[in-house]
Amino acid sequence: MLVSTKGRYALRVMVDLAEHQATGRIPLKEIAARQGISEKYLENILATLVRANMLSGMRGKGGGYVLTRPPEQYTVGEILRLTEGSLAPVACLDGDCKGCSRSDECPTLDVWKNLDKLINDYLDGVTLDQLVAPNEGYDYVI
Amino acid sequence: MLVSTKGRYALRVMVDLAEHQATGRIPLKEIAARQGISEKYLENILATLVRANMLSGMRGKGGGYVLTRPPEQYTVGEILRLTEGSLAPVACLDGDCKGCSRSDECPTLDVWKNLDKLINDYLDGVTLDQLVAPNEGYDYVI
DNA sequence: GTAAAGCCTAGTAACGCAATAGGAAATAGA
DNA sequence: TCTATTTCCTATTGCGTTACTAGGCTTTAC
Numbered sequence: 071m072l073v074s075t076k077g078r079y080a081l082r083v084m085v086d087l088a089e090h091q092a093t094g095r096i097p098l099k100e101i102a103a104r105q106g107i108s109e110k111y112l113e114n115i116l117a118t119l120v121r122a123n124m125l126s127g128m129r130g131k132g133g134g135y136v137l138t139r140p141p142e143q144y145t146v147g148e149i150l151r152l153t154e155g156s157l158a159p160v161a162c163l164d165g166d167c168k169g170c171s172r173s174d175e176c177p178t179l180d181v182w183k184n185l186d187k188l189i190n191d192y193l194d195g196v197t198l199d200q201l202v203a204p205n206e207g208y209d210y211v212i
Numbered sequence: 213m214l215v216s217t218k219g220r221y222a223l224r225v226m227v228d229l230a231e232h233q234a235t236g237r238i239p240l241k242e243i244a245a246r247q248g249i250s251e252k253y254l255e256n257i258l259a260t261l262v263r264a265n266m267l268s269g270m271r272g273k274g275g276g277y278v279l280t281r282p283p284e285q286y287t288v289g290e291i292l293r294l295t296e297g298s299l300a301p302v303a304c305l306d307g308d309c310k311g312c313s314r315s316d317e318c319p320t321l322d323v324w325k326n327l328d329k330l331i332n333d334y335l336d337g338v339t340l341d342q343l344v345a346p347n348e349g350y351d352y353v354i
Numbered sequence: 355g356t357a358a359a360g361c362c363t364a365g366t367a368a369c370g371c372a373a374t375a376g377g378a379a380a381t382a383g384a
Numbered sequence: 385t386c387t388a389t390t391t392c393c394t395a396t397t398g399c400g401t402t403a404c405t406a407g408g409c410t411t412t413a414c
Contacts, residue, residue, distance in 0.1 A: 072214040072301040075403065078320070085319045097359060106314065111404050117361070129360040130412025146323060159214040159331075172248065177227045177343045178220070181288060185334060189301075192330055193323075201319045216371065239390065253373050259392070271391040272381020 072159060072189070073150060079107055080115050080153040081146060085201045087125070088141040095134035115153065122152050141202060147193035157193065159185050214301060214331070215292060221249055222257050222295040223288060227343045229267070230283040237276030257295065264294050283344060289335035299335065301327050 082105055090096055098116060102109040116135060119125040124144065125135045137144075151157055158164035160182045162173070173179055224247055232238055240258060244251040258277060261267040266286065267277045279286075293299055300306035302324045304315070315321055 071303055071306075073324075074401090075303075078302060078304070081320050081323075082318070099359085108404065110406080113361080114404090120361090127360055128412080129358090129410070131356095131358045132413060133359045133411080135360090160220060161213055161217075162220070164213075176224075177345060178223050181223075181335075181338055181343070182215075185331065188330055188334055189327065192327060196323055201323070203319060217373095218371080241390085250373065252375080255392080256373090262392090269391055270381080271379070271389085273387095273389045274382060275380085275390045277391090 072157065073154060076115055077150045077154040079105070079112065080119060081149055081201075083107075083112070083115065084119070084124070084137070084144065084149055084198055087135060087137050088198050088202045091137060091141070095128060095132065095136050097134040101135070118153055119149075124149070124152070141199035142197050144198040145194045146196040146198070146201075147190055149198075150193060157186075157189055159189060214299065215296060218257055219292045219296040221247070221254065222261060223291055223343075225249075225254070225257065226261070226266070226279070226286065226291055226340055229277060229279050230340050230344050233279060233283070237270060237274065237278050239276040243277070260295055261291075266291070266294070283341035284339050286340040287336045288338040288340070288343075289332055291340075292335060299328075299331055301331060 083101055086101055086105060087096060098109060098112055101107075102112045105112075116125065116127065120127045120135075123138055126138050127133070127135050147157070156164050162170055162176075162179065163182055163186050170176070225243055228243055228247060229238060240251060240254055243249075244254045247254075258267065258269065262269045262277075265280055268280050269275070269277050289299070298306045304312055304318075304321065305324055305328050312318070
C-alpha cells in the first residue's frame with residue numbers, strides 16, 4: 071500500500087479543517103467525532119502536522135487547530151509525504167536501497183523512476199481547496 | 213510501499229527470461245545466480261507466475277522456465293498485479309475497504325481513484341520487450 | 355482553581371513481508 | 385533401472401511496520 075491510514079486520515083482532517091475554517095479553532099475531539107477516527111490516534115497525526123507548521127495548535131479552553139495557510143496553498147503531495155515519510159513506490163528509490171549495487175544495470179529502474187514522477191506530479195498538482203465540497207460548512211442564505 | 217520485493221523480483225526475472233529466450237529453458241538456479249536472489253525465495257515467485265500461465269516450468273534434467281508468450285505481449289501491470297495481489301495505492305480501493313461507510317461523502321475518494329488509474333494505465337502501457345536491453349543475450353556477429 | 359484543551363513518551367497486538375526448510379514428484383540420460 | 389537434476393508443494397519463522405492505546409504533563413480561559 072502506497073498510502074496508509076495515517077496519510078489518509080491526515081488528508082481527510084486537513085479537508086475537514088479547510089471546510090470549517092470560518093469557525094476558528096477546532097478541537098481534536100470535534101474532528102475525531104466528525105471523521106470517525108480514534109482521538110488518541112488522531113493526536114499523533116495532528117502532532118506531526120503541527121510540528122511541520124501545516125497546522126497551528128493551541129492548548130487550553132477555547133483551543134484547537136487551524137490551518138496556517140489558505141487551502142489553495144497546500145498540496146496533497148506535501149501532506150502525504152510528510153505523514154507517510156515518502157511516496158516512493160519501491161524501496162529502490164527510497165533511501166534504503168539508495169545505490170543498490172545493481173542500479174547501473176537494472177533494466178527496471180526507469181519504470182520505477184517514471185512511476186515515481188507520475189505519482190508525485192499528480193499529487194503535487196492537487197490542492198486542498200479542490201477537495202473542499204462547495205459551500206460545505208457555510209450556511210449561505212440568499 | 214506500492215511494490216514489494218516479490219513484484220520487483222518477478223519483473224526482473226521476466227526481463228531476464230525475455231533476454232535469454234533464445235537459450236531455451238532456463239533453470240531457476242541460473243536465474244537466481246544472475247539476479248542475486250535467493251533460490252528458495254525465487255521458487256515462490258516463479259510458482260506464482262507458472263500458476264498464472266505466464267511462464268511454463270518443466271521438471272527434471274534439462275528442465276527450467278520459459279515465457280509462454282512473446283515479450284511484447286506481457287505488460288508490467290499484469291506482472292505486478294499478479295505478484296503483488298493489487299496495485300491499489302490505498303486500501304479503500306482494494307476489497308478490504310470496499311464500501312467504506314464514508315465513501316459516499318468522502319472528499320478524497322476521487323484523488324485515490326485518479327491516482328489508481330494513473331498508476332495502472334502507466335504500468336499497463338509498458339511491455340516486457342521495452343525493458344530488454346538491446347542485443348542483450350544475443351551474440352550477433354555481423 | 356478548575357475544566358478544557360493540546361503535548362509528549364511509551365507500550366502493544368496483529369499483520370504482512372522476506373526468507374527458509376524439507377521433502378515429493380517428474381524427467382533425461384547413463 | 386538407477387541417478388542426477390530440476391520443478392513443485394506445504395509449512396514455518398524472524399522481523400519490522402502499522403494502527404492503535406495508556407497515562408500523565410502543560411497550557412489557557414473563565
